[in-house]
Amino acid sequence: MAILLTKDTTVLVQGITGREGSARAAFMKGYGTKVVAGVTPGRGGEEVSGIPVFNTVAEAVKVKGPIDASVTFVPGPGLKDAVFEAVDSGIKFIVSPVERVPLYDILEMVAYTKQKGVQLLGPGSIGIISPGIAAAGWLGGTPEFARRVFVPGSVGVISRSGGQSATVPWALKLAGLGMTTVIPVGTEPVTGTSMAEILPLFEKDPDTKGVAVFGEIGGPHEEEAADCVRRKEFTKPLVIFVAGAWAPEGMRFSHASSIIERGHGSAKSKIESLKEAGVHVVDRPDQIAPTIKRLIESHG
């Protein structure tokens, strides 16, 4: 089992003829994902890695029937239109592996997807992978690399960062563990899906025995995850590492979401909130894998 992205999920790639779009469409298909169509305006009728290209999402849906998910390989300034187009064509899950998206555009797409009951992952989420089943986005990179790093198993993984959403699984693999689904939530200052919305999905998934999280300073994700645990919406073993605890005060990082604003989102406040909720907070990233392993084993 997996969450959000399963073996039956049909996927559309918006921007399929671009540099990343074409490379990662081939990756997704090669990994076993049901990639049914791609969209690039003005390129309808072509094919990319055997995937038919349409001019618009509506056209793709008309020909292919309803499509479950879309991955938007569309540059930041054009992302809002791409997301609205996907929503208006009935797509219910949108993955946006795009950074440097105008913030007001993000607010509008988040509001619109929410109003229409659509799950938006990102922006700034490099993808989602359910090991051995399917991948949407560029998390995993190539089928070979994805198979080497992501192995099926019992740990759900959530990460703020794209790179860490492959690194935590690698560390888990070295510790003899596999994953159900791996989800980077995105690096933009506002994102459509929060850790606290993913944790309840892992709670319901019988195959997920515990969750490992790579957190960072800045933003509300980790505190919301702590609240989620307090509300008992997540009761399985949970291990979190929060990066940035030793950074000089006021330091800015490359993730737009890692900005401490108005005193909120410091590593200290996150760690205190998580510990208070009973979450296992580890000091160093190399402790993530052994700790979740121990907790899952003792949890039974």
Add this chain to the structure above:
Amino acid sequence: MARLYEYQGKQILKEAKVAIPRGEVAATPQEAAKIAEKIGKPVAVKVQIWAGGRGKAGGIKFAEHPLDAQSVAESLLGSEIKALKVEKVLVEEKLDIEKEYYVGVIIDPSMKARCPVIMFSTEGGMDIEAVPQDKIAQMNVDVLRGFRLYDALNLAVQLKVPTKVLPAIGQAIMGLYQTFKNYHCRIAEINPLVLTKDGKIIAGDCRIAIDDSSVFRHPEFGIEVAREAPTPPTELDKIAWWIEEGDLRGTCYIAQMTQEIKGLNYVGYHGLGGGGAILGVDALNREGLKIANYADTSGNPTAAKVYRAAKVIFSQPGIEAYFLGGFMYANQEQWHHAHGIVKALREEMPKRPGFPCVLLLCGNTEEESLKILHEGTKGLPGRIEIYGGDKVYETEFLAKRVRALIMEYRKERGIKEA
């Protein structure tokens, strides 16, 4: 966020029909005197820097007479306030203050909101963080619905603002929101929003920052480096931004931590991927080392981009080591990094024999990439150590290696530990 100076912020507020004090910006004492003369009444001379608390730091002075404005401006221009050099002052009419209000728009990223939040308070002139909650009226804005004038009025009514000034305050709140929206702001505040003794509502000071990712929509501000920073960009920051600008093939982010390195323990830091890059910062700090700069090259950049980033990092005088903190099992093909780093090291090492370099590179195409690093740096006169995937989370070990090599390097050059 790309912060605007007060005088720039006030100009765009004026467009949105928010009243601002009469005044202009000056770069010389003579200009300041002329502006004061034109105003023809007592003026405030305010340094234009990116920092709050300017008043307390001596950055706001008053002049009763135009000639005084010249000497006041002279004392401020060229001085350093809050470690920032003063290049411009805003000369504007001194307001006779009856009462100070606050109005601000921020973005709340929490899952319950994910929207702009408008805050209004009857306690202006101080940090809004210090104001008790019952003195703040706030509203989450549904961006699909928008914000209306009656919303603004209702915020003021909630805090029992006198009817006489209500329309003007409502207009100021509305104007601030329109500015926030039209200029794609990350934050917009008027603090204080002044009620003058003659009953006018005027923006006394403002803090406005444009969202980094929206700067391209506003070329009118001439923002050189569209990046979050507490201080204006250094020369090196600008060079780093030119590497990035217009090249969307992966990301190159570099920010200098200090204008000038004084003392020991500074490392030229080259991180990979936001999360992984932070790991290296933590690890070095734990070992008592400091980063001269923060950097992140990720998202599958070209070798040329990585090379330029490394060269910028090496160009900082006073660094004692170069650390490639590849604390991520990367999805990107790492040979681009390997090639870029080798080229930079081949140029830099002969200039600095014995210089410590710790290189960690893991993930996609790791085997080939490590081979490129090993072969490409063979015989170079540096202290170069290369690590791969088995060390991806060995943050402490690698920071200790950096420290150990620095100690050797110091000993070799007869530099005593501080």
